[in-house]
Amino acid sequence: MPTVQEDHAAAPLRQVHLVNSYGSEKLAMWCSDVETFTSVIGEIYEAAFIPEKWPHVLEQAVELSDGFSGQIFLFGDNFSPRGECLENVRPLFDDFISGDYWKFCDSAQQMCSLQPASFVHVDDFMTAEQIERDPARIRLRAAGIGAHLCTAIPIPSGEVITFVFQRRLNDGAFKQGAVDRLNELRPHLARASLVAARLRLERAETTVSALKSMNLPAAVMTASGRVLATNDLFDHKSGVFRPLAHGGMEISSTPSNKLFQQALVEYPYGSTIRSIPVPAKDGQPALVVHLLPLYRAAQDIFSGADILVVTTSVSASRLVPSPAILTSLFDLTPAEAKLAGLLTAGRSLKDAATECRITIKSARTYLERIFRKTGITQQSQLVALLQSAQTPRAANY
Known part of the structure; x- marks a missing residue:
């Protein structure tokens, strides 16, 4: 299974106020100008209340990741899947969310189950046989669509929102830079998803x-x-x-x-x-x-x-929160979330660094970032806080 690699520090930027605004140094570098940068973030939050804005958000994310198409899906136990997509996959999308068709798709079931805390290559979590027989992938291949990136965002009331991006078969896999760019957007997608899911991807009126x-x-x-x-x-x-x-x-x-x-x-x-x-x-x-x-x-x-x-x-628990929950709740990067989870499980900083395949110096840097994002100043306080950070349920508000 894939492992989380070390974060790479981005070069200093002239637009310091914008970098600090969203904590997205890499994204600011990748966007061509300030207007593009603010537009991507702004439209994500706008789409939370105006679902017809999601296709344009997806279009911008596709451009950032050098992809071909993108979709947002909302899955829940008490309703059929719903979502939005780019028009270049509309017929396939409509078929996928109608009836029980999606239940037979290994890729969808796998991502909803694993709930990856960052954008991942879907094929890394499936066998060759699963990829070959997956009914959605069969139809996508016939349409010339190949590589998939996906992240899943758990919602307090039990639903899951997934964002999926694809490339054409002839274009090969997504490059790591594309994954990094989408991961810079993920905290904003997660917060917007919290509202979008509660509104059931319907427009807010007043x-x-x-x-x-x-x-x-x-x-x-x-x-x-x-x-x-x-x-x-x-x-x-x-x-x-x-x-x-x-x-x-x-x-x-x-x-x-x-x-x-x-x-x-x-x-x-x-x-x-x-x-x-x-x-x-x-x-x-x-x-x-x-x-x-x-x-x-x-x-x-x-x-x-x-x-x-x-x-x-x-709610309080002795269980260790999943990286997906830590990432969604506290804006931790996947690398920071993994380290925090290991510390909460009782690992020393040195042992956690070894398991994360990073240096102790990098682990200390990650820990400083975690402290800054959670408002905690001591490792013992961090453990106590994160042990209370289990999946929240709707009944608890």
Whole structure:
């Protein structure tokens, strides 16, 4: 099975404020200009509320990865798969999501089961026999489509969203640079997916209906930090959020609030923090607070608000959280998530570095990044936090 390799530091950029804004140094280098960079990120968050925007998001991701086509799928136990795609695979896509056809596709079942925490080459996780007999792959090969990249994003209520990108058969496999580019987008895809899944990939119409449909504690704020609207579930989180003067808001946990206020002050430029862990306290389960920027049409839906704040609960457990959960909750890269998972399982930093096939120096660098992203300052605190970071269930909010 594939292993996670060391991250490679990107060269310094002149657009430092944009690099810090999204923590995406590599993506900024790969995009031709600032407008392209901000457009890709902005449209991802816009598509969370306006699903007809997903095809253009997919088109931009295909261009970044030198691919041919792309799709987003939403899988759940209580409804048939749904999603969006580029028009060049529309007939195949429509056939795939109709009826039970998708249940017989080894590739779809494998990705939903494994839930890879980064974009991976699908064929690396299938046997030659599975690839040959997979009904979807048979039809795709007949259409001249070959290599597949995929990532899966687990949603708190149990659904899974997958993003799939393909190349033509004659173009061979995706290059590593393409995988890296898509992985730079993944944290934003994950946050947008959280909302898109709760809306069932349907368009949000008004502030009230959108906040209600998400069925998660949520609030919308201006860039200056003023709360414009909340839903009932959010109002019940008075032990987590406290009002401030002039309509502001803070998190009761001091370390978490520091990250939260930093994200608000530096919005939309400068903040690398978009998902903030809040430790369990006084019977209140651990939470993750997600900040989603609102752009263009999405901003219109929320009456000019700039930021959507959504919380998801995580329940205490002695189990080690999967890399997919760590990546989705805390914006960790696949390499950082693997290291964090090993530390949570009781490995020493040296042993974890060896298992990750990285140097102890790189492991310390990763650990510093993890501390910065989670607001933790000690390894023991990190372990305690991550042991509470299991897959959140819808009933816990």
